[in-house]
Amino acid sequence: xxxxxxxxxxxxxxxxxxxxxxxxxxxxxxxxxxxxxxxxxxxxxxxxxxxxxxxxxxxxxxxxxxxxxxxxxxxxxxxxxxxxxxxxxxxxxxxxxxxxxxxxxxxxxxxxxxxxxxxxxxxxxxxxxxxxxxxxxxxxxxxxxxxxxxxxxxxxxxxxxxxxxxxxxxxxxxxxxxxxxxxxxxxxxxxxxxxxxxxxxxxxxxxxxxxxxxxxxxxxxxxxxxxxxxxxxxxxxxxxxxxxxxxxxxxxxxxxxxxxxxxxxxxxxxxxxxxxxxxxxxxxxxxxxxxxxxxxxxxxxxxxxxxxxxxxxxxxxxxxxxxxxxxxxxxxxxxxxxxxxxxxxxxxxxxxxxxxxxxxxxxxxxxxxxxxxxxxxxxxxxxxxxxxxxxxxxxxxxxxxxxxxxxxxxxxxxxxxxxxxxxxxxxxxxxxxxxxxxxxxxxxxxxxxxxxxxxxxxxxxxxxxxxxxxxxx
Amino acid sequence: xxxxxxxxxxxxxxxxxxxxxxxxxxxxxxxxxxxxxxxxxxxxxxxxxxxxxxxxxxxxxxxxxxxxxxxxxxxxxxxxxxxxxxxxxxxxxxxxxxxxxxxxxxxxxxxxxxxxxxxxxxxxxxxxxxxxxxxxxxxxxxxxxxxxxxxxxxxxxxxxxxxxxxxxxxxxxxx
Ligand SMILES: Cc1cc2nc3c(=O)[nH]c(=O)nc-3n(C[C@H](O)[C@H](O)[C@H](O)COP(=O)(O)O)c2cc1C
Ligand code: SF4
Ligand code: FES
Numbered sequence: 001x002x003x004x005x006x007x008x009x010x011x012x013x014x015x016x017x018x019x020x021x022x023x024x025x026x027x028x029x030x031x032x033x034x035x036x037x038x039x040x041x042x043x044x045x046x047x048x049x050x051x052x053x054x055x056x057x058x059x060x061x062x063x064x065x066x067x068x069x070x071x072x073x074x075x076x077x078x079x080x081x082x083x084x085x086x087x088x089x090x091x092x093x094x095x096x097x098x099x100x101x102x103x104x105x106x107x108x109x110x111x112x113x114x115x116x117x118x119x120x121x122x123x124x125x126x127x128x129x130x131x132x133x134x135x136x137x138x139x140x141x142x143x144x145x146x147x148x149x150x151x152x153x154x155x156x157x158x159x160x161x162x163x164x165x166x167x168x169x170x171x172x173x174x175x176x177x178x179x180x181x182x183x184x185x186x187x188x189x190x191x192x193x194x195x196x197x198x199x200x201x202x203x204x205x206x207x208x209x210x211x212x213x214x215x216x217x218x219x220x221x222x223x224x225x226x227x228x229x230x231x232x233x234x235x236x237x238x239x240x241x242x243x244x245x246x247x248x249x250x251x252x253x254x255x256x257x258x259x260x261x262x263x264x265x266x267x268x269x270x271x272x273x274x275x276x277x278x279x280x281x282x283x284x285x286x287x288x289x290x291x292x293x294x295x296x297x298x299x300x301x302x303x304x305x306x307x308x309x310x311x312x313x314x315x316x317x318x319x320x321x322x323x324x325x326x327x328x329x330x331x332x333x334x335x336x337x338x339x340x341x342x343x344x345x346x347x348x349x350x351x352x353x354x355x356x357x358x359x360x361x362x363x364x365x366x367x368x369x370x371x372x373x374x375x376x377x378x379x380x381x382x383x384x385x386x387x388x389x390x391x392x393x394x395x396x397x398x399x400x401x402x403x404x405x406x407x408x409x410x411x412x413x414x415x416x417x418x419x420x421x422x423x424x425x426x427x428x429x430x431x432x433x434x435x436x437x438x439x440x441x442x443x444x445x446x447x448x449x450x451x452x453x454x455x456x457x458x459x460x461x462x463x464x465x466x467x468x469x470x471x472x473x
Numbered sequence: 474x475x476x477x478x479x480x481x482x483x484x485x486x487x488x489x490x491x492x493x494x495x496x497x498x499x500x501x502x503x504x505x506x507x508x509x510x511x512x513x514x515x516x517x518x519x520x521x522x523x524x525x526x527x528x529x530x531x532x533x534x535x536x537x538x539x540x541x542x543x544x545x546x547x548x549x550x551x552x553x554x555x556x557x558x559x560x561x562x563x564x565x566x567x568x569x570x571x572x573x574x575x576x577x578x579x580x581x582x583x584x585x586x587x588x589x590x591x592x593x594x595x596x597x598x599x600x601x602x603x604x605x606x607x608x609x610x611x612x613x614x615x616x617x618x619x620x621x622x623x624x625x626x627x628x629x630x631x632x633x634x635x636x637x638x639x640x641x642x643x644x645x646x647x648x
Contacts (some may be wrong), residue, residue, distance in 0.1 A: 168510070
């Protein structure tokens with residue numbers, strides 16, 4: 001078994017994550033090492049390690065830190081730590097925050113020191129109450145122990161900075177995981193992404209230089225400092241070193257969050273670590289890195305390695321490393337529809353390509369799945385998805401289009417069969433409607449689309465509510 | 474985008490109440506502590522809305538106005554933010570609120586049966602509240618419990634690896 005570091009403590013029986021337990025196992029040694037160096041040196045070490053962001057884009061972390069203005073710039077700087085974790089399939093940051101919160105806090109402090117931040121804000125999605133409670137407890141413990149709130153000689157202008165670490169909560173909007181939307185939300189506004197440039201390193205929180213990093217990214221940093229960048233590069237691949245937390249869900253025997261080296265074969269994770277596809281069935285498709293990375297068919301998954309280059313070569317992306325497994329009985333059209341409904345619900349509505357595109361993808365996928373598809377619908381899906389790529393303020397539009405593009409690319413026959421047979425060949429639920437009517441934008445961020453089909457499936461009658469049934473008849 | 478703005482009520486609301494009388498002292502203390510975290514007090518708005526909802530159960534127009542007074546900002550700004558975030562209830566909800574995840578990992582492992590169990594057991598669909606005001610059901614997007622799907626959040630507590638039977642037991646136990 002490959003070496004582990006992120007989950008070593010958590011997997012030790014009886015580890016409770018308190019300050020005492022954390023320091024007894026080498027905790028906060030890295031912070032001491034970091035504070036004995038200049039912030040630039042800490043950046044250099046992280047750069048040398050080759051660590052790449054674990055929040056989705058895989059950007060080199062050390063390099064990102066060097067984008068912050070030089071030490072002579074007198075403006076206050078901030079670190080925003082992204083604990084929004086809302087990409088469907090992703091459930092890994094939560095494990096670190098809930099079960100080893102001090103490792104997160106130490107990582108946050110070192111990252112903040114490296115960019116000379118005066119405050120770090122950990123933006124936690126509103127539903128993660130347990131994560132927030134654990135982090136708040138850890139921050140209070142660290143403050144009582146004099147680890148937080150001590151003046152640090154890091155301002156660069158010869159002065160001192162007293163670093164503060166705070167938690168902040170969101171309230172259920174996926175878009176707030178996008179770094180500029182996160183900053184808007186942290187400022188107490190709607191989560192509307194900002195056009196870039198200006199980039200956060202120059203104009204971030206309250207218009208000041210800001211770096212945004214994911215929870216898992218910063219949690220790697222203490223280990224890199226104590227054990228060195230050379231050690232870090234012994235794990236993973238040359239272009240993507242280190243381990244990552246792989247949340248695997250869907251149709252496997254042992255879904256869970258596992259620490260594995262980058263560059264591991266996807267098949268090894270599915271078959272050995274997660275105990276194989278459930279119910280003795282065969283693999284049909286895999287979503288390799290969270291919903292936005294789309295669907296890959298079994299033959300491609302067979303040889304794919306899980307790192308940034310491997311997933312890219314397979315036509316997808318590494319994303320958050322959250323693998324979602326679909327067995328051979330799964331309807332890809334239904335799965336695509338579920339994702340389209342998600343993006344439709346989550347688009348912030350600023351860009352017309354995304355706002356209208358997400359609504360139409362949802363509407364068309366839903367009608368194909370319901371057996372109401374038109375002959376031209378597959379072409380329409382592709383045209384729509386194409387019109388949503390690389391044209392908008394943020395990447396949510398791309399994230400919505402990619403699953404549709406990959407689903408049609410690899411499973412086109414399944415879409416066509418739905419349309420030709422005017423039903424779901426997998427015998428899936430017939431009806432699925434939105435309570436507030438088709439193509440009605442008013443439900444964005446307001447009410448949820450509703451599965452009436454669920455009730456029909458279970459033989460439950462509820463009269464005139466089944467609008468779709470009337471329409472079909 | 475058409476935003477879900479409610480029509481203003483015919484009677485103009487009285488001048489917003491004083492935050493010091495509208496909210497409990499404990500809630501106000503949380504507001505004050507939150508505001509102290511930021512260079513700009515307005516940044517505390519979303520956490521403050523959460524605290525307000527914990528006390529009042531939902532976010533009314535009046536609550537928005539009082540928060541606006543507290544943060545010295547226009548009420549429309551509070552309203553605008555509140556309506557963007559799905560966790561804020563814009564209408565009264567039941568004593569318990571269940572958010573069932575409908576997203577992909579949960580869907581693959583039977584989220585629809587979980588939703589159906591609520592209908593069979595309590596006669597409510599997503600978005601509805603039982604007649605006795607006990608329980609509101611809402612659908613959630615991925616809640617980060619994917620590796621223990623299907624799952625739901627009831628009153629802020631995650632319940633994972635659900636089956637229709639475990640949901641029935643849980644619903645029976647709700648007071
Ligand atoms: C629509 C959208 C949602 C995102 N959601 C998250 C998220 O929940 N968590 C996260 O860490 N990054 C998320 N990201 C990526 C962030 O924008 C950003 O790249 C990341 O937090 C940077 O951290 P890293 O460099 O450490 O990966 C999202 C991006 C987009 C476009
Ligand atoms: S791409 Fe979509 S989510 Fe992103 S800013 Fe535009 S409308 Fe909003
Ligand atoms: S898909 Fe249901 S919790 Fe993630």
